[in-house]
Amino acid sequence: MDSDFRQAYLLHRRPYRDSQVMLNMLVEGIGQLSMVARIKGKRALKQNASLQPFTCLLVRFAGKYDLKYLNDFEIQTPPLLFKGIHLYCGFYLNELSHRVIPTNEPLDHVFELYQTHLKQLYTANLTMINSNEHDKAAVSEQIEGILRNYEFQLLCELGFGVEFDFDAYGEPIEVTKHYQFVREVGFCPSEDIHRSFSGKTLFAIAQGDYQTQTVRRQAKALSRYLLKPLLGSKPLKSRELFQPR
The missing domain is CATH 1.20.1440.120 (Recombination protein O, C-terminal domain)
Incomplete structure (x- = not known):
């Protein structure tokens, strides 16, 4: 079942397999979820730039079991740039x-x-x-x-x-x-x-x-x-x- 768009922050990411990455997201109203995202093709550069820490995202995901699949995401607010x-x-x-x-x-x-x-x-x-x-x-x-x-x-x-x-x-x-x-x-x-x-x-x-x-x-x-x-x-x-x- 697909979710509605929810706010989320990326806590951790690592390579998964092929062109996929494993993400740990803190999701509004839910908590922490593990998600797989496919990063490939013409949008790969933009997707990688968006999937960064301290950035409030809007995410939509699917999956009946513990591991979810990130279907779509976009930046809701610009990243917080710390020094x-x-x-x-x-x-x-x-x-x-x-x-x-x-x-x-x-x-x-x-x-x-x-x-x-x-x-x-x-x-x-x-x-x-x-x-x-x-x-x-x-x-x-x-x-x-x-x-x-x-x-x-x-x-x-x-x-x-x-x-x-x-x-x-x-x-x-x-x-x-x-x-x-x-x-x-x-x-x-x-x-x-x-x-x-x-x-x-x-x-x-x-x-x-x-x-x-x-x-x-x-x-x-x-x-x-x-x-x-x-x-x-x-x-x-x-x-x-x-x-x-």
Whole structure:
């Protein structure tokens, strides 16, 4: 059965066979789908130019089973052109989404979640280009907030979300206390301040406030811990782009 045209973003592509490519698309109102596209003939150059990351496409596909066939597509909006660290972050969003969002499982809101944070990243990119050296440090901090918010909200959509407002016993998180995170349980009150999260930090994460280095560092550590079971032992290649050269 053919689908109607839907918005979609390309997360990953690889050669398949002959003149075909395998695509992983994040599709509006559906989630992640695997599709085969035929790229050949006079339109091949134009098709390859259109099937690029960070481009909102309109796609129409067919197929009863898990593997779909891309029948038609067109560019809905021009591609978002990232530079520098923002480009690396864009690659990270794509690779993370491809790896942790299940294929062929209905997830209504992941498309909007991805699109919202991709556009936020693009706005941050434009701000950095037009800012002076003093402001660029603040924009760099903003990037981490965008990534952490996406990670935590995506985990919620996948059913692995964390409650930052209440502890494991249903009591409100208090800014003066410390909490240790226990997988599948939640945040438990702790007396060990060196191996736990302060309530103040948890409150900041819940509010999406990443102004302090402590909050950014602990939020990253927590997100990596939560994502590890979904990613498995295979590391994300995009993380290597952030390593000092």
